[in-house]
Amino acid sequence: MRKFFYGFVIFGLVCNVAVADGDIFSRDTSDPLYLPAIEEFLSESSVAYSDSILRFGQGLSYGINNRLAISGNMHYQIDFDGGRDGFSSFDIGGKYRLARASDNSAHIIADALGGFKFGGSSHVRTPWYADHQYYAGLRIGRQWTGLTLAGTIKSSWIFDDSRGMAYIDFVPEAYFRLIHNWRIGTGFTFRKATNPTYNQEWLNLKLIREYGRTQYIGHFDYEFEDEVFQVGLRVNILF
Secondary structure, three states: HHHHHHHHHHHHHHOOOOOOHHHHOOOOOOOOOOOOOOOOOEEEEEEEEEEEEEEEEEEEEEEOOOOOOEEEEEEEEEEEEOOOEEEEEEEEEEEEEOOOOOOOOOOOOOEEEEEEOOOOOOOOOOOHHEEEOOOOOOEEEEEEEEEEEEEEEEEEEEEEEOOEEEEEEEEEEEEEOOOHHHHEEEEEEEEEEEHHHEEEEEEEEEEEEEEEOOEEEHHHHHHHHOOOOEEEEEEEEEE
């Protein structure tokens, strides 16, 4: 996996090493370092299928100023192989831009992340949708005209009578802006939990087509520990 990631880095640097003007990123809502502009709303509607469960999601993000954005999400799931149906979580979070590309000579971008999940059905399968979950993290990366590289480290604390635990995620990502408004993205999620049952390693792949201020995203994800796959679609609309 390390060679795979380094290969993307070298490919991106060879293709385009120039730092791009900020306008190029203003509507690229799938970029891992995207931040809504002041008073802009981003709607993210999603559907995904994995392990006999169909999940629907709706998220809204709002730019408070040129450094701070807040977001809210809700999820509903249908279990075709059991009774784990219902609203699986409600999320509230935020992102604060600690460093912008223009703030330093290396053009490094850094974001602080934080939020919590609450409520949801008591019959869901995963710890993400337990009674209460709080998280905090840091994302660091850099943007070029045709490439964004980012890495995120995030710690989560889950409060639940039967599934209480903590875990740490490390997520390296590479995102490519191709010709004619096409983009592709890849990432790998390493999760280490205090309950080893929930250790995970996810490979994430996505293909994006942009039409003005709307993006259509198809994604495929595979988890190596339990050999589980997920496929899904998402629509991002920027208002």
